[in-house]
Amino acid sequence: MPERTILEPTFAAGRKMRSSKVVYPLEYSRQLQDFDNWDHMVSVRMFGRLTVYDFPTSPKAVLDLGCGTGLWCIEAAKQWPCSTFAGVDIKKIQPDLSRTGHTDLASRIKWVHANFLNALPFGSKAFDFVRIRYIGLAVPEDKWQDLLEEVHRVLKPGGLLEITEDDLTFPCGPAPYSGLTGDSALLSTTSSSDSMPGSSQTSLTTLVSALPRDHLLIPSSGISDLETLGSPHSPAQYEHKSARDHRRICESWKDMLNHHFIAPPVSILPFYLNSIFASVAPQPALQLNLPPNSSLSGNPQPLGSSDSLTGFQILNSDDKSTKSRGSHSISYPLPESVARLQLARQVQTIIACKNTIWERYEALYGKSSTVSDVTISKKERNIKSNTARDEFEFHWDNWVNDMLDRIDTRHIVMTAFSLPPPPGNYTPDYKVWRKRCGEIENIDPEHPDGNASRYIRTFLSWKASDPV
Incomplete structure (x- = not known):
């Protein structure tokens, strides 16, 4: 078994970047933490594994960017016993593994609290696999290129980035339909219960x-x-x-x-990814319909x-405008x-x-x-x-x-x-x-x-x- 080494952050390792402050419009709550954990469990159930990509062998050095509570890193460390992990998040909401008795996990998982809009605190070619999931609300459109170039820098040659985002749908x-529309269509407020004969007012x-x-x-x-x-x-x-x-x-x-x-990430990521990475494979889109x-x-x-x-629908068409027409849709x-x-x-x-x-x-x-x-x-x-x-x-x-x-x-x-x-x-x-x-x-x-x-x-x- 190879020696297990932790990927310690090196804050001077990243390339020079214009410093960016956090512009997150979201107040991260306990309810969202619970939903993030639940979302992880649903994803594992859907794909039958920790990742969308089916690794033939487990990656040795893994970076989870925007790791949240750290649940994915912990579960991946259990399944990949020869891998080391770095979980980066600006929030200090991850468990102290050294106090839980899981000495093996504590030795292979490192929590790094940093703003990933700035240079990543790791050396070049440090990771075999980088995972990003649902950070779109935290990344302005003009910061995606810097972020993805940093991810490219810290990946080893042949390394993989798996990024999952939604389109920030409301x-x-x-x-x-309403017969009366517009901001000026206010309800009448006459004091009488019925209209007066010949009056233009309506009760x-x-x-x-x-x-x-x-x-x-x-x-x-x-x-x-x-x-x-x-x-x-x-x-x-x-x-x-x-x-x-x-x-x-x-x-x-x-x-x-x-x-x-902030632009819908699904719409803009193909441009940035194709301009930075050697090979990009968009996976079929997943549409979740609004329940009645x-x-x-x-x-x-x-x-x-x-x-x-x-x-649920799997949409194989690259044209998002056709999604509501159900092109090549398959139910999960x-x-x-x-x-x-x-x-x-x-x-x-x-x-x-x-x-x-x-x-x-x-x-x-x-x-x-x-x-x-x-x-x-x-x-x-x-x-x-x-x-x-x-x-x-x-x-x-x-x-x-x-x-x-x-x-x-x-x-x-x-x-x-x-x-x-x-x-x-x-x-x-x-x-x-x-x-x-x-x-x-x-x-x-x-x-x-x-x-x-x-x-x-x-x-x-x-x-x-x-x-x-």
Whole structure:
């Protein structure tokens, strides 16, 4: 057995690069750590191994860039007993293996806390394999080339980079059709219950009764994560828009990405990889469809036919624009609950960016007339008019409740463990939200706005071997 040596960081080893500060818009939470660990377990189940690439022999020196909690490094070290590992992350959230009694793992795994947007603290040609997974929110578009050139530098000749990223999708589906649209379409607020003869005013009762149930104004609750409900945001009047019209939150998400110069990684990685590495093999894309809303009975609707139970598709076409048309699609043999929990992971990622999204919402809509024109009862709040933040929370809560209803973790757990409904009359807020929406039309999978909740692709890239 070869001598086991740890790859110690050498902070003077990297090439000279312009120093970059972290621009991560995401506040990394315990919930996201749990979802990252869960995502690792799902990936192993899908591919039957630790990596997308099937190594004929285990790589000797491995770098996990953006290692998070370090779970992958630990599991890989168990399966590859002759390999050494370096896990790089700016967050100190990895376990102290020297205190766990795993002396073998501690001797072969090194946690390095550094900003990978700067020069990597390792010598050239140090690693046989570099793994990168879901760091897209932390890498501005103009930093991908520097980062990948550093990865190329630290790889040995013939070494492999396996990078998996998603396209930073904002799951919301197409906005429901409404006869009244636009920011100026506010509900009438006449004090009479019926229109006066000859009057041009329309009573609130008459207007609302003529609308589809989905377009009623639905007070909701703020949440701090996928399980905890917080204080209510229930203004008496808002714009006449559907409770499932999430365009303002979606546009704020997109503006946040633009503001931080973050481009969807799946779209731009082929250019950078092909310009740096000798050989690049894009793997089939994986699309995860947005689950439908639950039925009024409270149980989720199925994601598809009996031949496509999971909502997953393998897309062999390189043209992303054809993905919704299902070109060469194959279903993965995974339970329906996995598709819903994948949506939960994406929603949790966006929730972790809430404060940054709010900053962009305020910049986009903070001076909108719909803020100053909308009033709420003094009984509900001790102010005369609501703020942009109140409006943001109202739209945010509608989006979160919509997503929670599609995920319906309560139903997943009850089904998985054959549990009866909980005693008492407790109803989660997202169930109340769903009931008030009434009938909801199914999303057309061919709709131009799409119905994807995640879009993932892996790229395998090899450094050229030294000439013989």
